[in-house]
Amino acid sequence: MRSKLNFLINVSLKKKIKSKWFLVANIIVAILIIGIINIDSIITLFGGDFNSKTKIYVIDDTNIMYESFKETIEYYEKNLYGEESETYEIILSKESEEDIKKKIEDEEKSSILINIYYDENNNMNAKLISLSTIDTYDYQLISSSLATTASINVLNSIGLTEEQYNKIMNGIDIEREIIDENITSEDEDVQMIMTSVFPILILPFFMLTIFLVQFIGSEVNDEKSTKSMEIIISNVSPKIHFASKIIANNLFIIGQVILILLYGFIGLKIRDLVGGNNIMNGIGAEVGNTISMLSKSSIGDKLIIVIIFAVILMILTFIAYSMIAGILASMTTNTEDYQQVQTPIMITLLIGYYLALMAGMFKGSVFIKIMSFVPLISAILSPSLLVLGQIGILEIIISILIMIFTLFILVKYGMRIYKVGILNYSSTDIWKKMFKSLRSK
Amino acid sequence: MLKVEHVTKYYGNFKAVDDLSFEVDKGEIFGLLGVNGAGKTTTFRMIMGLLDKTEGKITLDGKTIDYSVTDNIGFLTEERSLLTKLTVKEQAIYFGALKGMSNDKILERLDMLLKKFGIEEYKNKKIKELSKGNQQKIQFITAILNEPKLLILDEPFSGLDPFNIELFKNEILDLSKKGSIIIFSSHRMEHVELFCKKLVILVNGKSVLSGNIKDIKEKYRKKNIMIRCDIDKKELEKIKGVEDVIEKSDELEVKISSKEVVDDVFKLVSNCKNVTKFVVEEPSLNEIFISTVGESYEK
Numbered sequence: 001m002r003s004k005l006n007f008l009i010n011v012s013l014k015k016k017i018k019s020k021w022f023l024v025a026n027i028i029v030a031i032l033i034i035g036i037i038n039i040d041s042i043i044t045l046f047g048g049d050f051n052s053k054t055k056i057y058v059i060d061d062t063n064i065m066y067e068s069f070k071e072t073i074e075y076y077e078k079n080l081y082g083e084e085s086e087t088y089e090i091i092l093s094k095e096s097e098e099d100i101k102k103k104i105e106d107e108e109k110s111s112i113l114i115n116i117y118y119d120e121n122n123n124m125n126a127k128l129i130s131l132s133t134i135d136t137y138d139y140q141l142i143s144s145s146l147a148t149t150a151s152i153n154v155l156n157s158i159g160l161t162e163e164q165y166n167k168i169m170n171g172i173d174i175e176r177e178i179i180d181e182n183i184t185s186e187d188e189d190v191q192m193i194m195t196s197v198f199p200i201l202i203l204p205f206f207m208l209t210i211f212l213v214q215f216i217g218s219e220v221n222d223e224k225s226t227k228s229m230e231i232i233i234s235n236v237s238p239k240i241h242f243a244s245k246i247i248a249n250n251l252f253i254i255g256q257v258i259l260i261l262l263y264g265f266i267g268l269k270i271r272d273l274v275g276g277n278n279i280m281n282g283i284g285a286e287v288g289n290t291i292s293m294l295s296k297s298s299i300g301d302k303l304i305i306v307i308i309f310a311v312i313l314m315i316l317t318f319i320a321y322s323m324i325a326g327i328l329a330s331m332t333t334n335t336e337d338y339q340q341v342q343t344p345i346m347i348t349l350l351i352g353y354y355l356a357l358m359a360g361m362f363k364g365s366v367f368i369k370i371m372s373f374v375p376l377i378s379a380i381l382s383p384s385l386l387v388l389g390q391i392g393i394l395e396i397i398i399s400i401l402i403m404i405f406t407l408f409i410l411v412k413y414g415m416r417i418y419k420v421g422i423l424n425y426s427s428t429d430i431w432k433k434m435f436k437s438l439r440s441k
Numbered sequence: 442m443l444k445v446e447h448v449t450k451y452y453g454n455f456k457a458v459d460d461l462s463f464e465v466d467k468g469e470i471f472g473l474l475g476v477n478g479a480g481k482t483t484t485f486r487m488i489m490g491l492l493d494k495t496e497g498k499i500t501l502d503g504k505t506i507d508y509s510v511t512d513n514i515g516f517l518t519e520e521r522s523l524l525t526k527l528t529v530k531e532q533a534i535y536f537g538a539l540k541g542m543s544n545d546k547i548l549e550r551l552d553m554l555l556k557k558f559g560i561e562e563y564k565n566k567k568i569k570e571l572s573k574g575n576q577q578k579i580q581f582i583t584a585i586l587n588e589p590k591l592l593i594l595d596e597p598f599s600g601l602d603p604f605n606i607e608l609f610k611n612e613i614l615d616l617s618k619k620g621s622i623i624i625f626s627s628h629r630m631e632h633v634e635l636f637c638k639k640l641v642i643l644v645n646g647k648s649v650l651s652g653n654i655k656d657i658k659e660k661y662r663k664k665n666i667m668i669r670c671d672i673d674k675k676e677l678e679k680i681k682g683v684e685d686v687i688e689k690s691d692e693l694e695v696k697i698s699s700k701e702v703v704d705d706v707f708k709l710v711s712n713c714k715n716v717t718k719f720v721v722e723e724p725s726l727n728e729i730f731i732s733t734v735g736e737s738y739e740k
Contacts, residue, residue, distance in 0.1 A: 007538045227522040231583075234489045234516050235539035237508050423491055 004236045008244035009251070012219065016252050030263040037267030041274045053089040054110060054138065057100050061117035062124060066092045068152050069116075073145040097129070104131050114142065124150055202380045204260065205314055206353045208253050212318060213325040213345050215249045217338045220329035220422070229422050238419040246322045253318060309396045310383035316403040317379035320410060321345065327414045330421030331430045341430060352377035356384040363390060373399050375406040413438055442466050443488070443591060443622050448497030450483055450646075457483045459647040461497070465639070470613065470623040472633040475643035476734060481626045482519060484643075485593050488624070489516055501591055501622075512541040515589030519596040519626075521576055525569035529555070529579055532568055533586060540587040547586060554582045558608055573600045581609060585616060592616060594625035598632055610635060630727035642733050650733045658723045663732070666695040666706055669718035680705050692718065 016022055035042060056073070060066040070090040077087055093100055093113075100113045113129040126146050128139075155165055223229045232241060324345055332338040355371055359381065362368045372381040372391060378399040385391040420437035443465040450458040458480040465471040473481050486492040488499055490506050499506055506514075523532055530551065537547035555561045558578045563571060568579060577600045585592065594613070598606050613636060617623055627633055633640060634654065642650040650657060663684070668677075669692045677686045677695055682702030687694040695706060703721055710719055724732075 004539060004541070011535060222526075223524070226524055227518060227520045228524050229522075230486075230491065230518050231516060231522050231536060232539060234491055234514070235508075235511050235536075423486070 005240050005244055005247075008236065008241065009248045012244060012248035013252055016215070016248075026259060029260065030266075033260065033263040034267035034270060037264065038271050038274065041271070053086060054112065055089045055091060055108060056142070057091050057093045057095075057111060057113045059093050059095075059097060059100070059113070059115045059117075061115070064153055065116045065124075065149055069114075069145055069149040072148045072152075073141060076141055076145060097127075101129060104129070112138070112142070114146070116146075124153075202353065202356050202384070204257070205380055206349065208257065209318065209321050209349055210346070211256075212249055212253050212322050213342060215252065216245055216322050216325040217329040217332075217342060218335060219245060219249070220326060221332065221335050221338055224330075224332075224422065224425075225334055233422060238422060239415060241422070242323075242326055242415065242418050245326050246319060249322050250315075250318050254315075305393060306383055306386050306396075309386070309393070309400065310379075313379045313382060313396070313400055313403060316400065316407060317376060320376060320403065320407055321349075323407070323410045323414055327410075327417050327421070327434075330418045331424060331434055333425050333427050337427050337430070348376050352380045356380040359384045359390070360388055363388070369395075373402055375403050378403060442502060443624070444498070444500045445484070445488070446498045446500075448484070448487060448499060449495050450480075450487060450492065451495045457646050458487070458643075459645070461641070461643070461646070461648055463639070463641050463648075463651060465622050465624060467620045467622055468617050469638055470617050470625070470636040472637035472640035473624055473626045473643065474630075474633060474640055474730060475626070479643040480646035481643060482595060483646075485516075485595055485624075485626070488591075488593060489514065512587065513590040515584040515587060515592040517580055517584040517592075517594045517597055519599070521580060523568045523576060523580055523583075526567065528565050528567050529571075530564050532579065533583055536583040537586050542587055550586050550588075551582065554585070557612070558582065558605075574602065574605060577601055578605065578608075581612075585612065588616070588619070589621060591622045592624070594623065596627055597625055598627060598629060606632070630725065630730055634726045642730060644734055650729070654726065657729060658726075661724055661729050661732075663724055663728070664697050664700055664703070665722045665724060665728075666697060666703065667718060667720045667722060668693045668695060668706075668710055668716075670710055670713045670716040672710065672713045676709060677706065680709065 058066050058069065060069075073088060073090060095103075097113065097115050104111050104113060109131050111130075112134060113127075115127040115129070117125055117127075119125050128134075128142065155168060160168075223232060236244075325342065328341045328345070329338050332341055355368060355377065359368055368381070368385065369391060372378055372385050372395065374381075382391065382396045382399045386393070386396050416439075417434050417437045421434070424433065426433075445461060445463050448458055448461045449456065461480075461484060463471070473484060475481050483492065487494050488506065490508070490511065501510055501514075504510060524535065527535065530548075533551045534544060534547055537550075538544075542550075551564070552561070555564055560575055560578060563575060563579075568576060571579065577597075581594075581597060584594070592613075597609060597613075601609065610632075613623060613625075617636075623636075625633075625636075637654060639653055640651065640657070641648050672693070674686050674688065674693060677683055677693065680702065682698045682705065683695055684698055685696040687696070697703065697706065700721070707719065710716060
């Protein structure tokens with residue numbers, strides 16, 4: 001005889017996988033992920049050229065600025081985009097401002113003209129001319145390079161010795177020392193990176209939890225509103241029915257995560273095949289630097305532990321959210337009612353998400369640390385705090401234990417509500433009925 | 442045998458079922474009657490184990506009904522309880538599998554029953570595309586898919602035309618002959634009279650009348666006399682024990698309080714001209730139901 005639990009799980013999973021919604025949503029997600037990873041190639045395909053250099057014409061009336069400006073801008077460019085980068089072409093022009101302006105207007109629409117001259121008070125000035133607005137990065141790079149070049153020229157003109165000049169230009173060497181031997185300065189760098197990266201990593205968890213809550217609610221409501229629940233519950237116990245919903249929907253969500261990772265992998269493979277362009281070099285270099293920094297530093301090992309604990313905590317939290325969603329859905333009779341009663345879930349989820357986003361800002365806050373133990377919130381807050389070095393492994397283990405205890409409570413008392421709720425067809429006094437059913441056995 | 446012994450159910454302070462007892466043997470068809478809110482659905486739900494009893498005991502062949510025996514039970518709810526987005530075949534597999542049936546067995550039974558009900562062409566159609574009557578047929582088919590030992594039918598004939606009622610009736614009688622215990626509720630007393638040997642009438646959760654229909658009718662003192670002759674209606678109404686005289690086309694229906702009144706009516710009628718009909722009839726179940734329920738309400 002086939003297992004009724006397995007049968008219900010299969011039915012629930014097949015129903016979702018075979019739905020047009022699943023197919024359409026996954027096609028869109030796959031196109032988006034693969035597309036974003038290969039955005040430069042796609043734009044190039046439609047006529048964009050990321051390999052073309054931005055020409056910067058320089059009219060140097062001072063006769064002393066051009067060489068050091070060229071050196072400075074190339075230095076900044078290599079620091080920003082990597083050693084191989086050739087984003088800018090600096091050209092010293094002997095043409096008049098008007099001629100170059102005409103050239104930019106008619107032909108070289110993305111080129112820039114910098115006219116450096118002395119005014120009547122013998123102060124150095126620069127005029128920046130372009131056809132349209134220019135990229136913020138380009139503007140900052142040019143203005144910083146001009147300022148640095150001007151400083152160098154002034155320093156050169158006042159007759160400093162080479163030793164004095166080098167002292168000014170080299171700035172200050174900062175030696176970093178952390179008293180706690182367990183933490184290295186590399187950990188600090190990784191923490192700085194993770195402060196910006198982690199909010200992106202927790203976004204899928206946030207989104208998938210919302211999907212999970214919606215799936216379970218609509219499934220239970222569908223069976224209730226068609227009254228087929230009575231037939232189902234007359235054949236399988238509420239416990240098995242409840243378990244089938246939790247298992248099926250969590251498996252579906254985990255499957256969806258795997259699919260998203262697969263789309264990302266396909267996107268990267270396609271990128272390898274077609275070859276990315278310069279536009280991604282900056283981001284690529286950042287990711288590369290981050291990965292190499294993580295692999296070299298001691299936090300690499302720590303991160304593996306963080307990932308393991310975070311995954312355990314997230315799975316437990318997925319289960320808890322799905323149980324709460326199932327319990328609430330059991331008390332409602334239609335989707336409209338369910339939308340109302342699920343508000344506490346959404347608020348809890350949002351609190352967790354925003355606390356995790358702001359965790360880096362409230363370093364050392366006792367409140368944030370306490371919140372990291374709160375079930376449902378802990379899944380995104382604890383790993384954030386662990387990565388930021390605000391809590392240790394012990395604290396995250398305590399969060400996991402609290403979560404397991406919460407699941408035990410949910411199973412014990414939630415089942416009482418579910419058993420009464422799934423056969424309840426009245427939409428009045430839902431919360432009152434829910435608390436009342438806690439007393440039943 | 443299904444045994445319901447002194448079953449009581451409270452919802453908070455409200456007593457939905459009050460000390461209800463009855464027995465149904467194998468092959469028997471049992472009627473559970475009552476107006477809306479009398480406690481019929483609560484009783485069915487308690488038999489199915491969907492609701493816990495406050496007091497009492499319900500057993501099937503001596504065993505308490507739990508999930509170990511529900512594979513042998515068929516249940517048709519008063520309202521449509523089908524997943525309307527599924528096809529007929531998918532629905533049958535869903536409910537059949539929950540009864541522990543194999544796919545082959547489900548499809549074999551489904552094909553046979555669809556043919557019997559003349560709706561083979563709907564096998565792969567979505568339930569929401571079917572008419573109300575055909576949905577009811579599918580609901581009935583899924584309830585009897587497992588050839589249940591115990592079949593509970595809550596208002597099985599709602600939404601059906603006389604032709605389909607006949608189809609349902611034949612299938613129910615067929616199952617009864619095979620030994621199934623069948624309990625059903627209906628507001629239509631003529632349907633109950635068609636099948637049931639035994640019944641219970643519930644008023645406010647309490648049994649106010651129960652037993653064999655034949656015995657109930659015999660015990661029921663009130664009778665009806667159908668008369669066709671030249672007589673003044675007012676003359677009949679003057680007789681002591683005549684409760685009402687109703688004109689029905691060319692006949693008169695005389696409602697009497699007991700069979701002792703028959704002689705007095707007969708004496709009067711025998712003096713009239715053109716007497717072509719004088720028949721003493723048992724009251725219909727409908728009359729007994731209305732009378733019993735009415736009396737109990739008044740109490």
